[in-house]
Amino acid sequence: xxxxxxxxxxxxxSIVSLRESYGLFINGEFGPGVDGRAFKTISPATEEVLxxxxxxxxxxxxxxxxxxxxxxxxxxxxxxxxERAKYLFRIARIxxxxxxxxxxxxxxxNGKPIRESRDVDIPLVAAHFFYxxxxxxxxxxxxxxxxxxxLGVAGQVIPWNFPLLMLAWKxxxxxxxxxxxxxxxxxxxxxxxxxxAEICQQADLPPGVVNxxxxxxxxxxxxxxxxxxxxxxxxxxxxxxxxxxRACAPTRKKVTLELGGKAANVVFEDxxxxxxxxxxxxxxxxxxxxxxxxxxxxxxxxxxxSDVLASLRRRLATLRLGDPLDKxxxxxxxxxxxxxxxIRELSEVGEAEGAERWxxxxxxxxxxxxxxxxxxxxxxxxxxxxxxxIFGPVLSVLTFRTPAEAVEKANNTPYGLSxxxxxxxxxxxxxxxxxxxxxxxxxxxxxxxxxxxxxxxxKESGYGREGGRHGLEAYLxx
Ligand code: NDP
Numbered sequence: 001x002x003x004x005x006x007x008x009x010x011x012x013x014s015i016v017s018l019r020e021s022y023g024l025f026i027n028g029e030f031g032p033g034v035d036g037r038a039f040k041t042i043s044p045a046t047e048e049v050l051x052x053x054x055x056x057x058x059x060x061x062x063x064x065x066x067x068x069x070x071x072x073x074x075x076x077x078x079x080x081x082x083e084r085a086k087y088l089f090r091i092a093r094i095x096x097x098x099x100x101x102x103x104x105x106x107x108x109x110n111g112k113p114i115r116e117s118r119d120v121d122i123p124l125v126a127a128h129f130f131y132x133x134x135x136x137x138x139x140x141x142x143x144x145x146x147x148x149x150x151l152g153v154a155g156q157v158i159p160w161n162f163p164l165l166m167l168a169w170k171x172x173x174x175x176x177x178x179x180x181x182x183x184x185x186x187x188x189x190x191x192x193x194x195x196x197a198e199i200c201q202q203a204d205l206p207p208g209v210v211n212x213x214x215x216x217x218x219x220x221x222x223x224x225x226x227x228x229x230x231x232x233x234x235x236x237x238x239x240x241x242x243x244x245x246r247a248c249a250p251t252r253k254k255v256t257l258e259l260g261g262k263a264a265n266v267v268f269e270d271x272x273x274x275x276x277x278x279x280x281x282x283x284x285x286x287x288x289x290x291x292x293x294x295x296x297x298x299x300x301x302x303x304x305x306s307d308v309l310a311s312l313r314r315r316l317a318t319l320r321l322g323d324p325l326d327k328x329x330x331x332x333x334x335x336x337x338x339x340x341x342x343i344r345e346l347s348e349v350g351e352a353e354g355a356e357r358w359x360x361x362x363x364x365x366x367x368x369x370x371x372x373x374x375x376x377x378x379x380x381x382x383x384x385x386x387x388x389x390i391f392g393p394v395l396s397v398l399t400f401r402t403p404a405e406a407v408e409k410a411n412n413t414p415y416g417l418s419x420x421x422x423x424x425x426x427x428x429x430x431x432x433x434x435x436x437x438x439x440x441x442x443x444x445x446x447x448x449x450x451x452x453x454x455x456x457x458x459k460e461s462g463y464g465r466e467g468g469r470h471g472l473e474a475y476l477x478x
Contacts (some may be wrong), residue, residue, distance in 0.1 A: 006320070006328045008268055008323070008326055008328075009326055009327040009328055010323060010325045010326050010327070011103075011104055011107075011114045011118075011325045011326075011327060012104075013104060013105070013108070013325065015100055015101045015104055016101055016104050016105050016108065017161070018051050018191075019051060020051060021038065021051060021053070021054075021408065022051055022052070022053045022054060022190070022191075022194045023054050023066070023330050024054050024056050024060055024211075024212065024213050024214060025058070025194065025197035025200075025210070025211060025212040026063050026064045026067050026211050026213070027063075027070075027071075027207045027208045027211070028098055028200070028201065028205070028206070028207025028208060028210075029034075029207070031062050031291070032054060033054040033055060033056055033057060034057060034059040034060055034063075035059070037054070037055040037057065038052045038053060038054050038055055038309075039052070039053055039055050039187065039215075039216070040052055040053070040235065041053055041109060041187075041188065041189070041190055041191060042188075043108050043109065043111070043333075043368070044110070044111035044188070044333040044334060044335050044336060044368055044369045045111050045324050045332065045333040045365070045367075045368040045369075046367050046368050047367055047368055048252055050108060050109060050191065051191065051271045052239075053190050053191075053194070053214045054214055054215075054217065055214065055215045055216065056184075056213035056214060056215040056219045056222075057215075057219070057222070058062060058222040059258050060213055060219075061182070061213055061219065061222040061223050061226055062226065062228075064182040064213050065153060065155070065211075065223075065226050065228040065229060066228070067207070067211055067457060068180040068181060068182050068208055068209075068211055069152075069153050069180070070206075070208055071180045071206055071207065071208030071209045071229060072150075072152055072153055072179065072180040073214065075206045075208070075209065076175075076178060076180050076206065076209050076267040077150050077152075077178045077179075077180075078102075079178075080137070080138040081137035081138070081139060081176075081178075082136070082137040084136040084137075084175065084176065084178065085133045085134070085136035085137050085176075086133075086436045087175070087203055087204075087205050087209075088129050088130075088132055088133035088136060088172065088176060089129075089130070089133040089177060090129075090203040090204075091129050091199055091200070091203045092126050092129035092130045092133060093126075094148075094199045094202055094203055095122065095125055095126040095129060095199065095395070096126045098195075098199070099118070099122045099123070099126070100118070101163060101195075102117075102125070102192060102195060103117040103118040103121070103258040104117075104325065105178075105191050105192050105195055106121055106122070106163060106164055106189075106191075106192050107325055107332070108191070108322040108325070109163070109188075109189050109190075109191040109192065110160065110161075110163060110188075110189050110324075110335060111164075111243065111288070111324050111332045111333030111334065111335050111368075111369070112287050112288070112290075112324055112332045113276070113324050113326075113329040113330060113331070113332045114324060114325050114326070114327055114329070115327060115329065115330075115393060116286065116287060116332075117373075121162060121164060121165045121245075122164065122365075123166070124165055124449055124451070125165050125167075125168040125434045127435070127450075127451050128165075128168040128169060128172045128451045128467075129168060129172050129453035130208075130451075131172070131452060132172035132173050132175070132176035132451070133176065134177045135173075135472060136175075136176040136177075137178075138355035139176075139177065139472065139476070140455070141397070141478075142472050143209065144183060144472065144473060144476050144478045145478065146181075148177070148472075148476040148477070148478060149178075149476065149477040150177045150178030150179045150475065150476065150477065151177075151179055151230045151231045151254055151475060151476065151477050152179060152180075152229070152230030152231065153179065153181070153182065153228060153229045153230055153231070154170075154174045154180070154181045154229065154230070154231040154232075154233060154475065155181075155182050155184075155223040155224050155226060155229040155231070155232050155233075155235065156170040156171070156174070156182070156183040156184070156232075156233045156234075157183075157184045157220040157223060157224060157232075157233075157235075157244075158170060158184070158185055158186060158233045158234075158235050158236075159181065159186050159188035159235050159236045159237075160185075160187075160188045160189040160290075160335050160336070161287060161290040161291060161292070161335070161391075163185055163186065163189040163190075163191075163192050163193060164192040164193070164195075164196065164286070164288050165342070165443075166235050166327070167183060167185065167192070167193055167196055169235075169455075169466045169467065170183060170233050170235075170466075171183060171210060172451075173197075173466070173467075173471050173472055173474065173475050174231075174233075174475050175209065176472070176475075177472060177475035177476050179230075179231065179475050180208060180209045180210070180211075181209070181210055182212075182213060182229070183209065183210070183211070183212055183213070184212075184213050184214070184219050184220050184223050185212065185214060186216065186236075187214075187216040187217075188335055188336045189335070190214040193212050193214070194212060194214070195273055196210075196439060197210070197212045199320070204415070213386045217240070221243075221247075221443050222239075224244050224247060224248065225247050227251075227386045229253060230246055230252075230253060230254065231253060231254045231255075231474070231475065232253050232254070232255045232256075233255075233256050233464075233474065234255075234256070234258070234361050235257075235258040235259075235292070236259065237260060238260045238389075238415075238460050238461075238462075239359055240261040240364050240456040241257040241462055243258040244257065245257060246360060249477055254474070256456075256462070256463065256464025256465075256466070256474045257462035257463055257464065258455075258456060258457065258461070258462045258464070259292070259303035259388055259415075259417075259457065259460060259461050259462040260292055260389040260391075260415055260417070260461060261292045261293050261294065261296075261389060261415045261416075261417030261418060261457065261461050262296055262297060262386075262387065262388070262389055262413045262414075262415045263283075263293055263295050263296060263297065263411035263415075263417060263418040263419050263420070263438065264295070264297045264298075264299050264406075264409065264419050264420070264436075265279065265280055265283045265284075265295030265297065265298050265299065265419070265422070265446060266299045266400075266406050266410055266419065266420060266421050266422065266432065267298065267299065267300045267301065267304070267308055267420060267422045268282070268301050268403075268406075268421075268423035268425075268428065269301040269303045269304045270346065270423055270424045270425060271304075271422035271423050271424065271444075272424070273304065273307055273311050274311065275422075275444065276308065276422040277308065277311045277312050277315050277454065278315075278444045279295075279420060279422060279445060280295065280308075280312060280395070280446075281312070281315055281319070282446050282447055283295025283296075283420060283446040283447060284296055284393065284394075285316075285319065285330070285331055285373050285393050286447050288332055288333070288334055288335075288392060288393050289391060289392045289393040289394060290334075290335060290339070290391055290392070291391075291447065292346035292389075292417055292461075293417045293418035293440065293447065293455075294391075294447075295395075295418075295420050295446050296389070296390060296394070296395060296396060297386060297395075297396050297398060297410075297413075297449075298395055298396070298397045298398070298400050299399070299400050299406055299410060300397065300398075300399055301399070301400060301401070301406075302399045302400065302401050306400050309375075309377065309397070312375065313358070313360070313375070314315060315477075316359075316360045316373050316375070317360040317361070319331055319360070319362075319373055321362055321364070321370065321372065321373070322365060323365075327371060330465040331373060331386060331393060333368050333369050333370060334370060334371050334392065335367040335369070337369055338371065339369070339391065339392065340369040340370075340371060340392075342391070342392070343371050343390055343391070343392030343393075343394060344371070344390075345380055346384065346385055346388060346390045346394070347374060347376075347385070347390075347394055348398070349384050349385065350376050350379070350383060350384070350385035350394075353370070353383045353384065353385070354383075355376040355377065355378050355379045355380075355383055355385060355396070356372060356376065356377045356378045357375075357376055358374070358375045358376075358377070359372040359373060359374045359375070360372070360373065370392070371392055371393055371394075373393045374393060374394045375394075375397060376395065376396045376397065377397045379396040379398050380398070381398065381409060383396070383430070386398065387413065387414075389415070389466055403428065403431065403432065406432070407432065407435045410438075411434055411435075413435065413459075414436050414459055414460040415457065415458075415459060415460050415461045416437045416439065416441070416457050416458030416459040416460075416461050417438060417439055417457040417461040417462075418438050418439060418440040418441070418442065418454075419432075419436045419437075419438040419440070419441045419442070420441070420442045420445075420446045421433065421441065421442070421444070421445075422443075422444055423444075429443040437458050438457075438458065439454075439455065439456045439457045439458060439461065439465075440453075440455060449467075450467070451467050451468070452467065452468050453467055453468050454466065454467050454468040454469075454471055455467050455471075
């Protein structure tokens with residue numbers, strides 16, 4: 001089927017006013033780092049330098065933790081929940097007011113399509129603050145005792161795949177429960193966290209309640225290992241998650257880890273094929289596959305394998321890859337050169353191990369970091385592309401004959417973050433859901449998020465839950 005020709009429809013960048021350089025946000029103010037180090041953040045779609053950002057060293061992290069401690073003891077933990085709620089509501093409303101600017105900034109710095117940052121990321125960011133504002137004065141009804149206490153200062157480290165959304169998942173519940181925070185965004189995507197710091201100023205949030213320290217892995221390490229924090233919340237790779245768990249084990253710090261995944265998206269023979277194909281595409285090509293809960297292993301019942309694969313190939317040929325700011329774009333840029341190298345390497349391993357690689361005809365831009373939507377068929381469970389998180393737009397397809405075999409294969413992974421089931425039979429959905437070892441099981445849909453719904457993993461996907469009533473536990477002394 002030929003692709004429609006679309007005229008370019010780029011979203012204007014003029015709504016974003018980038019500063020040449022950004023300081024650290026400590027105690028309510030932007031300021032320089034102690035040792036004067038900085039790094040550049042670029043647009044992964046064009047490699048254009050967007051801004052210079054301060055690299056926080058251990059002395060800066062220490063200043064931020066001290067500010068957060070002071071704000072915790074003198075202001076925030078003593079404030080009634082109904083007053084904290086007002087600040088969270090105010091932040092949520094400012095996010096809505098500045099939604100278009102935040103969406104453009106996120107797409108510029110991260111490379112994700114504007115359609116996603118505008119329609120998914122930013123609305124969910126606002127929703128997380130609204131939702132947790134609602135909890136701030138009702139914590140005694142959350143099921144954690146009559147007067148649940150906050151933990152203190154939270155050190156939070158987030159990844160680059162959903163920069164502002166991961167910030168919201170971390171900061172909204174922490175603040176609602178009465179904690180103060182020091183957050184480190186990822187090195188490649190610091191700009192929306194810095195815009196959020198401005199929003200805190202705009203909302204008149206008391207100084208020190210939120211502190212943002214930019215930097216790379218070493219800044220993250222200095223933060224999680226700082227003796228002055230009471231709680232560590234991390235989202236990122238399983239490898240770094242394990243290091244953090246080891247570093248925090250001999251301390252009194254409470255830790256939650258949200259790590260990698262290798263989710264199975266299971267399509268039964270009675271599933272409506274077109275709907276399932278949309279779900280498969282959304283499962284693995286949303287956000288270029290940079291999604292911890294991505295449906296990166298497609299398990300198709302053998303009897304419908306050819307139909308599903310033919311439809312999937314047809315659908316992939318209609319995906320538009322290119323300028324993240326173009327409103328027609330479905331697949332944007334890969335976030336960094338390092339991530340692109342990892343996707344390329346694992347895809348080459350897939351071919352070398354004997355799987356068959358296919359991508360639709362697709363012209364990649366010359367500048368920037370790009371990878372075409374890719375499907376591997378003939379994948380066996382032993383292949384590395386069926387076992388390791390690729391974190392890119394690459395789908396491994398396997399088959400099964402019976403529901404029992406589907407469960408066996410779906411659970412054959414060190415991870416356990418999410419899974420999808422496609423069938424018309426409600427009983428089969430329930431049968432599968434009770435057997436899949438995954439924190440979230442989607443039925444006849446995929447990658448659906450809601451602040452009221454807890455999210456988190458089993459096994460090497462980490463521990464602790466974010467969102468919903470369950471997510472509050474991570475920030476309360478229970
Ligand atoms: P990391 O786990 O390295 O990054 C996550 C965050 O942790 C970033 O802010 C990073 O800083 C920071 N960090 C790095 N090292 C340390 C440390 N020793 N102590 C504390 N914080 C640290 O992920 P990568 O960006 O390197 O991605 C590698 C792979 O991880 C991906 O290919 C993907 O497979 C997986 N991943 C999974 C994610 C998920 O949501 N499950 C999210 C991101 C990645 P900085 O970025 O500045 O180096």
